[in-house]
Amino acid sequence: NRSKTPSTQQITEGLLAGNKTQLSRALTRIESTAEKHQQEGREIIEACLPHANKSIRIGVTGVPGVGKSTFIESFGKLLTSKENKVAVLTVDPSSSLSKGSILGDKTRMEELVKDPNAFIRPSASGDSLGGVAQKTREAIILCEAAGYNIIVIETVGVGQSETAVHSMTDFFLLLKLAGAGDELQGIKRGIMEMADAIVINKADGENRKAAKMAKNEFNRALHLYPPKESGWTPKTLTCSALENEGIDDVWKLIEAYISETKKNQYFQHKRTEQNKFWLLQTIENTLKRDFYNNPKVKKALEVQLKLIEANKTSPFEAAAYLLKLKK
Ligand code: GDP
Structure with a gap:
């Protein structure tokens, strides 16, 4: 059968x-x-x-259109040409909101998909970022056990998803575009602080010079931040994902980071801290899921919501009542 x-x-x-x-x-x-x-x-x-656990986990973020999938395709092909096995996972919290996700619709990474040493999995869907992130975290373990030694985790960069991806990766890469001299505007401070490297993409053709200027500007800005616990000073680079230029330098940079943080033991320290964080996250997710899946709660919640509408209870009273319901 x-x-x-x-x-x-x-x-x-x-x-x-x-x-x-x-x-x-x-x-x-x-x-x-x-x-x-x-x-x-x-x-x-x-x-x-x-x-599991024997891979290098790289987070890649950047606004839609910056060239994430083009970059990951070039980067992934470079890595498989160096005898690596690469898995690409995605954290896309929007996949829970609508059927068509921000990343999902177009065919992405067409060549990498065909590479026998690459594995690409679109984002899990879920009703919360926490749920999606936990599934991605579990997916990392499965991919590592299947022999993938480099895991790339892409995120669309909406809301809190960068923080989630940062908390499950060893190296965090921010892709940017050169603008008109106002590179630093509109960039969320927290994201700059998370980045181990900022790479200005589309540094090709007429855009080359502007990309170089943007790189210098980001470099200056990065130096204004306090030193990182990793001992690593974030670096800036330019590349063209489309023309496959500068991709090798990005990989060399990541290798340098890994070697430095393994030497100063930050690499393992960070993973341990991440594991502690994920223990607490898993508990939180499980408690929440079990609570909302409890049939008694489901029923009573509807009633309590109606009572709130009718102004017949307070949110606190309702919550206390619901939390006390047993299975
Ligand atoms: P994503 O939304 O961040 O995944 O971006 P995509 O990889 O889909 O790229 C968005 C658009 O930018 C596509 O039309 C790409 O061909 C183009 N693009 C990506 N990388 C480069 C690059 O290095 N140079 C140029 N000129 N275009 C690029």
Whole structure:
């Protein structure tokens, strides 16, 4: 029977052997909202954990149109040409709001998709950024266990998604465009502080000079920030993702960062801190999910919302009542 669903063990074994179909299946399990699938997903993650953790995790962010997918395609091809296995994951909180996500609709990274040493997975959907981020976090573990030694996590850069991606990566790359001398305007301060490198993309043709100027301006701005705990001074570069220029330098920079932070032990320290953070996040997500999935709560919540509408209870009284409901 060809349509027979493979067992958790079959999926895990295939995944660990590097089989993309089984990796995709495992990811579908963890993304599913069905309790049975989630349980299977947890079993697979458990079996994968001893094989995870050995990758470099790189976050890439930038506004829509900056060239993220073009960059990741060039970057990914460079990495696979150097005998790496690259997985590309995406955190797109908007995928929960509408069926068509910001990143989703067009065919992206057409060449990288075909590369046997690359694996590309669109964003999980979820009803909150926390949920999407947790699934991505789990996806990292599965991809690492499947042998991917470089994980690129892309985010659209809306709202809090950069912070989420920053909290699951070793290196955080901000893509920017050269403007008309007002590069620093409109850039959220927190994002500058998270960046380990700022790369000005589309440094080609007539745009070359402006890109160089932007690079210098960002460089000056970065020096105004206090030194990072990593001991690393954020760097600025220019590149053309389209013409494949300067991509190698970005990789060299990341290698330098990894080597420096492994030497000063910040690399492991950061991962440990991230694990602590994710422990708390997982608890929070689970409590929330269990609470809202409780049938009693579902029913009572509707009633309480109506009572609020009719001004017959206060939010605090209603919350206290709902939180006390047992399964
Ligand atoms: P994303 O929305 O950030 O993923 O951006 P895309 O990768 O889809 O790129 C948006 C547009 O910019 C596309 O038309 C790309 O061809 C173009 N683009 C991307 N990188 C470069 C580059 O380095 N130079 C130039 N000239 N165009 C680029």
